[in-house]
Amino acid sequence: MRILLVEDTHDVADAIVASFGRRGDAVDHALTRVAADDLLALQRYDVIILDINLPDGNGLSLLADQRRQGVTTPILMLTARLEVDDRVAALDRGADDYLVKPFDLRELEARVRALARRAQRDPSEGSTITYADLEVDIAGRVVTLGGQPINLTRREFGVLEALLINRGRVISKEQIFERIFSFDQGDVGLNAVEIYVARLRKKLDGGEVSIKTLRGLGYQLFASQ
Known part of the structure; x- marks a missing residue:
């Protein structure tokens, strides 16, 4: 599975990249919105893990742009915000799932796998x-x-x-x-x-x-x- 991670917090990003790497997944990491746009122009991904707060913009705008372009890649939002309105806004703009920081890497892996399964295989198939x-x-x-x-x-x-x-x-x-x-x-x-x-x-x-x-x-x- 190939994953795009858009996250500007280095220790969080390093942990996610290492976690999925141990499972044999390929993870491309972007620190900024601009870097993410460059990678998305070159490569298709199975799942995108997207932080809401980025140094050069808001992850929600990237999410909205992807959906306007007809991109159906599953997107999981990472957020430090606890407000229900923020999570509802992410889902309304086309997010498939979200996790609130801090989170357990095992839960992140499980959610990403579930999103990839739904996108890639017949819905009647299980794990x-x-x-x-x-x-x-x-x-x-x-x-x-x-x-x-x-x-x-x-x-x-x-x-x-x-x-x-x-x-x-x-x-x-x-x-x-x-x-x-x-x-x-x-x-x-x-x-x-x-x-x-x-x-x-x-x-x-x-x-x-x-x-x-x-x-x-x-x-x-x-x-x-």
Whole structure:
């Protein structure tokens, strides 16, 4: 999952980036409204975490601009304001959720995951996706194949999540790369995707699900049964 964090408080931002990074998510961090606009012009995100108070403006205006432009990316607002009117204003302008500071990082992670699930998958699906003999608990990051658990690194899980959400469709190497690496990891090349796909393919070997490579197009997860 690729996340945009717009937060000018360094210790809060560092904690959020580290927390999601440990789960294998790619987080781009913007300190200001202007920096956030620049990133949004370059990249699509699965979820945006947006602070209301920014040094060069109000996060609510960025939220409103995104909705006016037709952007449907889930947006979770962070606020130090306790007034109900402020929270209502955020929701009325198109926010999907909000958290009042200080907050528990585990709750933030859970809320972001819930927003991403609602946006990316069929509403009838819960946290667990079953595809042939592969079962993946997205929230718990537990994977079983033929009833047996398989251990995946955070990057391998990120690749599997991208393929599983897009099962039945071809997903390009660039799309996978964008989901698992952030802009500050610019020293990582596209070939890294091939490495993680190869490792994941090996771990899925022997099951009913495999990864097909379509030269020049990308990858596709398909079931043999």
